[in-house]
Amino acid sequence: MQEGIQCSCCESEQCLSVIRGIHSDDSVEKTFLGNGRNGDKHTCICPIETLVWTNDYTLVQRARCNIDCHCLSMCHCLSMLSCSKQCSYPSIFIYGHRATGKSHVIHTLLKELELPYATVSCVECVSVGLLFEQVLLSLFGSDSASLLSRNPSLSDFVRVYKQLCVQASAKQTRYIVLDRAELLRDMEANLLPAFLRLQELVEDNVTVILLSEIVWDKFRPNTGCFEPLLLHFPDYSKGELQQILSEDSHPSYSPELYSAFINILLGVFYSVCRDLRELSLRLSMLKFQPLFSLPSVKESDTHKLWRNIEPHLKKAMQTVYLREVSSVQWEQQLKMEEKEAGAVRGLSAHAHVELPYYSKFLLIAAYLASYNPARTDKRFFLKHHGKIKKTNFLKKHEKTSNHLLGPKPFPLDRLLAIFYSVVDSRVAPTASVFCQISSLVTLQLLNQVGHDDQLDAPKYKCAVSLDFILAISRTVSFDMVKYLYDFL
């Protein structure tokens, strides 16, 4: 780092620290035109370009780096962040998908440019007071938050901020970064508009940066507000994802093998999910598998590798991706895999809950009552149903297929009527049967519809899926499909 290269308006080593922060190597050549002293413009060449306005005017910097995938968005961010006494735009809204690097880029920039900032994640702020405290703590030091009362309102916050400003006036723009800003909408109604124009309210050089994955159109309050500067962080392309994931390679594998592995992983998961965090989680779980240590497989034999890995990836998709199995369980399963070939059982793989005999039939009856229209009961459950015109009966529009619309509520007597016809043995209507209905409701296999105090005619709805009920009916050897109206 050459000395004497100072930005004349803020007197900090701006250019170089930015270079270092982004490139993280010292081999960048810098040539400077002019003396680099006060009043002159100086330019860094290759590959950074910077423009420095002299004296009090806005410092606009632009860093263009060849490696980083976010060059364009970072350029925009840099150019918006001003380091000098000049007021920058009061609020900036940055949106983009999850794991596209929004917080990372902003924090890196703010740290490297050494700007005073406060960062708050709105998820942590269950009350507004917590938000205010954190902001004041970060911007003004540890004893500033004590000036706030117990349940501070926004008015208190602005007043205390103004007070503290007078004592510690801003030489540079202060930044307040609010992460997960979509949660601000659910807090008090005046919070979001106030933060957007905080610069005006506190009469200080402060900029609020909001980060979110939801678009700005959903934030706008009804009566309008100060429109922030909108910046979009684009998502990563497949090539960029590959590049990022291969940076973290395992030392025992060669880079080509590793990138082939990542290619395969992306091939399976990319069409489902593009979230970098999810993909890197999958990667970290799968890469330690002893797949590559097979003696018969050479590194260049990618086809065999693919066949080796593919079932593992498919299994990962079904279980770990859906968070049915925790990563600890997954690793244990891998260790056991060599000894026994057992499937990794996820939570919803428990297809049948152990229920008493009559409960199973009650559940089957409930399913039939929910998904068959009431007028068809006669045909299914009576022994001699007489002649029923087939044409009227069979007419069904696809849209009204009950399996698409959802379960319908049914009264208790209908449930019992179907139950008695479905169960093969004679059952007396004792309290134990009714008790089982209540326990099914507790297990949330049935939902009670309507008020709890409706004692004489309670209504229920069946809350299980088709696969579940088919599994249950198989255990009691009941042919379910024959009785379902939608499968006629």
Place this chain on the structure above:
Amino acid sequence: MACYEDSLVPDLFVLYSQLLLSSSCMLTFFCFLQLLNCVLRELLEVKDVNKNVLPVHLNGLLQTDDRIALKEITRQLNLENVVGDKVFGSFAENLAFLLEALKKGDRSSSRPVLFILDEFDLFAHHKNQTLLYNLLDVSQSAQAPVAVIGLTCRLDVLELLEKRVKSRFSHRQIHLLSSLSFIQYLDNVRSQLSLPQDFPDTKFYDEWNDSIKTLCEDQLVVDVLQSHYNSSKDFRSLQLLLMLALSRVSASKPAIKPTDLLEASRVCMVDSKANILHGLSILELCLIIAMKHLNDIYEGEPFNFQMVHNEFKKFLQRKSHSIHNFDKPVVIKAFEHLQQLELIKSMDSSTAKIQKEYQLMKLLLDHSQIMEALQKYPQCPTDVKQWAMSAFG
């Protein structure tokens, strides 16, 4: 800004002259509070008024409650010591006490107070509009010399006031509406982008200002500015546009090119939902296309996950190789991701417990948005595109 000041300052002079008689006035405008502040500053300096008049600034966003507003008034009038721990029966008593305390030595005069209420429409939402009623009451009756200025963006602000409050208002409204012609708009652009006189580097100053002048005469730039002017005349959106254009200036390119402005305009006018759609995975995109088809067939009626899954399965059956044959839980996870991005919204918020596959949803995207997003989608498989273009699912 200058054109506003000219119209505003005489009115405020008039206002001041009537301060001793007390009055109230409403200012409707779409500009910054800074404008009023600088005008006020002028007023206070010029008229040697600051010895007498006490300004009290209240903001509807900050003072969301009458109680908080009263505390703020007390604080700004520096009467905290006087009030001490007194307990007042009503708002009116409290306010009367405060104004009483401002009386100077002789009984006849007391210091005039100027109340400036920013975001006036938010004050109208307080309970019973107590603050407004009392302030306007005091200003109407000549108990103490008080003037109330309300600032708001809403033209229909008077409709929000209760009858008793409205009757006490002097119905003096000043509308500051932007009535710029396009030529004035262009002039404004030129003046905003030009460097000021006291810029130290004279050579650069000349170069820059010349380049700005040529820029403003370029036809492409005029077209871009015309389209912006047609959509909104206000200065804030213009500032945004100019800020984005200015951010492209660099050492190797120390001037704004017309293409910069065009690019900035494109960034301003971009549809943010299209940007989000660009980053969805193929499975999620297929789900959105299935929803679009459902909307087309059933004319916008709400759907649930089962219906969407059904449509998707029909599409998969038609293709010979089903690479997208995913398990139902994976498809549900993609569906939930769309819900988190707020591209689809649940219709009913009822307490009845409905299984999540059967909850009715609505798609918050337009037909044209989806088709446009598909065009820009990177490496979209052709069969997915064809499915989207086909008339019926």
